[in-house]
Amino acid sequence: MSLIITDECINCDVCEPECPNNAISQGDEIYYIDPNKCTECVGHFDTPQCREVCPVDCIPNDVNHVESKEELMAKFLKLTAAK
Numbered sequence: 001m002s003l004i005i006t007d008e009c010i011n012c013d014v015c016e017p018e019c020p021n022n023a024i025s026q027g028d029e030i031y032y033i034d035p036n037k038c039t040e041c042v043g044h045f046d047t048p049q050c051r052e053v054c055p056v057d058c059i060p061n062d063v064n065h066v067e068s069k070e071e072l073m074a075k076f077l078k079l080t081a082a083k
Helices: 049-053 069-081
Strands: 024-026 031-033
16 A cells, blocks of 8 residues: 555655655645555565654555555565666
């Protein structure tokens, strides 16, 4: 399952540089996580790094993009193979 940033985001900018897949970018009003790039840090870290640094806890699972750990690992392998 990829992650999503809710409207509780305070635009503090700490999550964006922590994403190893460059899935986080500044949106019109709040930050945005690209579900095609988000692997919940599977393949890079044990826990999602954006959640680790978020001071307002506004990064839940994106229920519209449900993926298993295996699917997230496959996405990680695809993303890193392109580099």
